[in-house]
Amino acid sequence: MKGRKGRHANPTRSEHVLVQEPLVRPADDAGLRSRVVSEGEALKYDPEFRGPIKGRSCTDILCLLLFLVFLVGWGVVAGFAATSGDPSRLLYPTDSFGRVCGKDPGLEDKKFLFFFDLTKCASPKVIATGCPTPQVCVEKCPSKNWFYTSATADKKDLICKDTVNITQMTADKLVNEGHCARYYVESDDLAGRCIPKVPDGVIDMEGVPILDDENEPVTGELLAKASKFLARFYQASEVADGVFQDIKMTWWILLAGFGVAMVVSFIWILLLRFISAVMIWFSLVAFIGLSGFGAYYTLNKYLTLRNIDNSTMTKAEFEFTTEFSKYAELETTWLILFIITVTIFLVCLLVLIFLRKRINIAIALIGQASKAVGDIMSTLFFPVVPYILQLFFLAFFCVVALFLSSAGKAEYRVMCPGNVCVGCSGVTENATCNFETFDNSSCPGAMCQFYDYYVDPNIPRLHIYNVFGLFWSMFFISAFGEMVLAGAFASWYWAFDKSKDVPSLPVTYSFGRTLRYHIGTIAFGSLIIAIVRMIRVILEYIDYKVKQQTDSKIVRCLLCCCRCCLWCLEKFLKFINRNAYVYCAIYGKNFCVSAKNAFSLIMRNIARVVVLDKVTDFLLFIGKMVVVGGVAVASFFIFSGEVPVFKDHIPQMNYYLTPVIIITVGTFFIASAFFSVYSMAVDTLFLSFLEDCERNDGSAEKPYFMSKDLMRILEKKNKFKEE
Structure with missing residues (x-):
């Protein structure tokens, strides 16, 4: 019995093998061997398995080299923009x-x-x-x-x-x-x-x-x-200038708002660690309550404005106003907001009613993710690293775009006040001219005047390169963060004794493994998503041009279908990539092999994936929206002057919605950074759980690696007794 107990503490493992591979592969560097059999059949295991394998090699090196060459090219584009552009042309007349x-x-x-x-x-x-x-x-x-x-x-x-x-x-x-x-x-x-x-x-x-x-x-x-x-x-331009002035006046309030958002998000995640069930149910009820209050508030504003005679505001007056507050005076604005909020309220209420049993299971899974996060607290602070890197690349993109937009030489054109050029020989209105040598002796009254800056035909191509660089870099950094977290949480799951066998500094080791071996895999996966996103942007541009050229319903319908299909394709590829990163973090295989193995595993357990994993993602999304919605509502009432305590401390602004929108958007990204840790924990644990169920049966020779709580939730158990 003691021998069996020792075996439990060091359970065997096998490398996950592709289905339908009719041969036995030789052992790898870690002494792993597996025999390929039909789907669902037992596999052989290695008693030394402790989570992510140590014997691995660099993957997708060609994609890494391609990414490095692309970054060098992006630097060349930035250098050209810096030498050719002058952003002051865009800011000043x-x-x-x-x-x-x-x-x-x-x-x-x-x-x-x-x-x-x-x-x-x-x-x-x-x-x-x-x-x-x-x-x-x-x-x-x-x-x-x-x-x-x-x-x-x-x-x-x-x-x-x-x-x-x-x-x-x-x-x-x-x-x-x-x-x-x-x-x-x-x-x-x-x-x-x-x-x-x-x-x-x-x-x-x-x-x-x-x-x-x-x-x-x-x-x-x-x-x-x-x-x-x-x-x-x-x-x-005037609106942009007003927004810029508002930001200058309220920058300290914006920073304070971001600080509050960070504190609220951290407290929310911390409470989720100890009272996950209470926090999830509170999130659901709070989100339904917020959407219900929003529906009531917007309906009340709509009915109030409907009874007010605002016919004195003519269409022309409203059309040329630059005050956002005018929109709040229109009953149509509040009617649209009411329809949106009441729809969200009804959808969430129906989900709560019909999926309440599944929600209980999903909450328990989040509770397991909470334990993993609690045992590896450094995962809560790691998202700061990719977040800062994404801010850097976003700022780099904006600066390059600004300089490219202002690149060009001054262009002068002939201006003819009052059609004075009619009948003049050699002088044509709107024709290009040289300001220093222009002669109007044959056509008095004609002027050679500055028109605009001539743009080199290659500038639009550089803009496309810059936009693609933004997409690829942002997806690359996001994927890097996902793989690092996946490696850390996989180390936690595949520790048989969660209190003793979890390796020290799992985030640091996962960071090192990812940086040393799998940057190419990350570049490969992010490149695929970036290409799809770029195609979507091009299709949006084509749709915009088509709207200006034709009113054909058939053409616009086809474009709408294409846009919808590409959106679905991008979501699907992101889902595949995310699970491929988890597989790569554990087994060290290249992108294609990892994606194929992960997809095969998911398809063999598609019912569990749809019912459990997606409901869990929905609950985490609701929690994030509660944080964002709470901060957004609070900032709206504060900046609109409806909170007397803050009314005298808020500076006079052009548009009071400017700080509200900025704080709301910033809160969304801050909350996403914190909640992404839980989301990645759930996805990693869930994929590991599916792998665990396929390999093991709970017997003394093949015990489950999942925690006792997770076994109880999913009605699994190890069929042996420890002395």
């Missing part, structure tokens, strides 16, 4: 001479762009061709209405091009020769451009007959129309 306001020498204090004659902008084509009027950088936008007359002209009121010496010319000559603006009106700054104020849709010109450069009357309606088109053109 550019005058008629191609100089960047507030950036170029001599214009450091002139951050705003002023248009000489806004009536030339009163056409939709300004979005494509630019406004055909001189544009200069000024220190501040006009704060009054001013117009030129010979009797009242004063040089101190003029806004002129800084390339002319106004001290040597009279005011009449400066204005009549086009060196200075003939008029200007009170304006506001919109994305660095001086746009006239339009309080009631019409600019008040105080009854003064202003004439433009062609001696045509300038009316308030005409200026309002021009302002409308310019506002359309620069509205997105």
